[in-house]
Amino acid sequence: MLFKTRGIVFRTIKYGETSVIADIFTEDKGLHTFIAGGVRSAKARMPYNLFQPMTVVDMVSYFREDQEAINRLKELRAAELWTQIPFDIRRGAVALFMAEICRKSIQEAEENRDLFEYLFQTLQWLDTSPHPIANLHLHFLLRLSGLLGFQPQGEHDEDRELFFDLREGTFEPVPPVHGVHLEPEETQQMLALLHVEAELCHEVALDRKQRKALLQQLLRFYQLHVDGFTGVNTPEILEMIL
Template identity: 35%
Template sequence: MKSYKGRGIVLHTLKYGDSSLVVYLLTDVGGRRSYMVQGVRSRNGRGSKLALFQSMFPVEFEGLESPRQEMHRFKEVRAGFALREIPFDVRKSTMALFMAEVLYRLVRECEPNATLFGFVWNSVGALDAIERGVANFHLWFLAQMSRLLGFHPGNDYIPGSWFDIREGEYVSARPTHTLFLTQECSRLLDELLHSDVRRLEEIALTRAERTEFLNAMLVYLGYHLDAVSAVQSVRILKEVF
């Protein structure tokens, strides 16, 4: 087997057999990859390793690749950096669950994407450290993801405009079709695209406004990538925020 070192963010896990786990990671070395972890769920297995494979947890690892096996394996795996709040704060853990599911459904590439990986890795640290503005973090994350995935607005925002999802641009007149963001959601999209994550508390939104923008962004992302429309953690997220 060929060995290699890398970093990853946990996106999803599946139980396999009585004691094993399939772990899906966004990695710096190969985009999205799946890993077989054997014995991690058995009573006598490496129970401490199971705690590493939670949604959006960062890991560093030495992987093993074999041409005869479809999935990679870990020779060694450990925490990428210590998380102080995400595992214990229900708001942040709920948001991490949502972010991981969105990434799991959006990212299918098996090629390294340093810009995307760096953003996601740093976002985990930012979410863990942020003290104020937590309720807006997932909205900022979705806006930034649209930029990284290549379908952010193709022109500059003008106050009072609508964002036409089909055309990928802000327009001065309300579109005649239904695939557009309202004027308020369009303004918020532009604000979030240009906001520093450390200043999210300055964006004052009601729960209804957050829900409206979240729904609009899922339609926007779903127009380009159908899989995002099936995100299950949205319901939990709306209950918390």
Template identity: 30%
Template sequence: MAVVATKAIVLNTIKYSDSSLIVKCYTLQSGLTSYLLRGVLKSKKGGLKAAYFQPLTQLSIIASHSEKKTLHHIKEVHVSNPYKTIYKDIVKQSIVLFLAEVLSYAIQEEEPNTNLFSYIETAFTWLDVHDNVANFHLLFLFNLTQFLGFYPNVSEKDKLGFNLLEGNFTNSTSQKNTIYKNQFYQFKKLLGINFDAIENVSFSKQERQTVLKIIIRYFELHLDGFRTPKSLQILEAVFS
């Protein structure tokens, strides 16, 4: 049994019995880790509270990790970066629910990855303090592919289309899983930009949905077992 002090980002929670939760976190020190929080739903006093474990909350925890078990225990927790707007704003809340679900499916490596952790932490801190966020989820997912190992090879971005399966730009637009013309034009708007530049990128409602579907397809082709998030419908309703 090892005691670990680490930053953690909540990915999802599952109710376990009447009073307990299983929480999946992405941690700085240990990568993907699941914790059993016994009695947290009935807890009235200090200590662990269920409210700490909302999707993508940024925590500092002290936990006991056992090599023999898949579920570990959190001893102490506090919110390391309390969001000011995310849980009060319906648009941001919908984006966070959707992206938490995507991350739950997409992060499959158990090992820690400090660059990926830092990217997630920085991105949601940015989301919390900005207002013009309608395209945030598109750029977040697009740039997430850098850390998952399938960011588009941009050296030939002037070609006519993009092959989602191969992850490269191509002139043979008749191949399966290749986007070209307007789909390709919209997809390319996200290339090489950071969150501060997202306000200068314009998508109509229709274009935004098109690009999101392309990105989800891209993830499905590159990640085993990745599936379309259930919360996609909520996100589409918020932006419609």
């Protein structure tokens, strides 16, 4: 059947001489894999730049209700044109990081409009924000964890010393015996990010060293709670430019 929807490109790999295979998170059917022919030819009807990670597209495809199927794209066009992400090295690096995290943590092949809208709105903010974006990737990891079912829960109380148990996802007054936890300073930083919207996450005071340490801990948190989640390649880039 023909299937028309919006999608967010997570990953693209070249296939054959002119084709590509893309993992696209669709608004109506969740995550699926699609193939498009002739994309890398001079007369391509679907330009290759539409397959860049975190591009939002309107798409028409031939579709089968099988998560393992590779569906053929019939039409593809930009649903949203980013004005800064492709040209700003910092914004572009954050978008690539988001794409890699999504590809390794989102597995559902079914409709999840809340997740789709969150990703779309975060990309819009990343593209248009007049504020510094150095904390946005950390905020993204925390909010995405909630949509995936394992967001930490807790109140932001600067007067109370808490440890965050990475295994259990809970805030504790004493460190857990297994030792897999955040120290109180990192816990307070995480709580501060949890309790602000993306538009205000730049107001959380973190220096480069603190951001690096918190990023490493949040990636560890994902490894503990997402089946098959492996290391990501983009943190080193973020650490250099944010």
